[in-house]
Amino acid sequence: MEGHTDIFWAMLFGAIGGGYLLYAKQQRNLSALVCGLGLVIFPWFVSGAWLTFIIGAVLTAIPWLLR
Numbered sequence: 001m002e003g004h005t006d007i008f009w010a011m012l013f014g015a016i017g018g019g020y021l022l023y024a025k026q027q028r029n030l031s032a033l034v035c036g037l038g039l040v041i042f043p044w045f046v047s048g049a050w051l052t053f054i055i056g057a058v059l060t061a062i063p064w065l066l067r
Contacts, residue, residue: 005049006043006047006048006049006052009043009049009052009053009056010043010052012056013039013042013043013052013056013059013060014039014040014043016039016056016060017035017036017037017038017039017040017059018036018040019036020032020033020035020036020039020063021033021036021037021040023036024036029063031062031063031066032063035059035060035062035063038059039056039059039060042055042056042059043056
C-alpha cells in the first residue's frame, strides 16, 4: 500500500505546483514560481509517503508565509 500513497501525494502536490506556476506567471510572483517548480519536480526524487508529505507541505506553505 505504500506505493499508492506515494502516487497520491505526488499527484496532489504536482497539481498544487501547477496552480502555483499559473499564479506566478499571472502575478509575477517569484516565491510562487520557485515553490511551484519544486512541487512539480521533487516527487521524482523523493521516495516515501511521509517524506513526500512533509516536503510538499513545507513547499506549499512558503508562498503563504512570504506574503
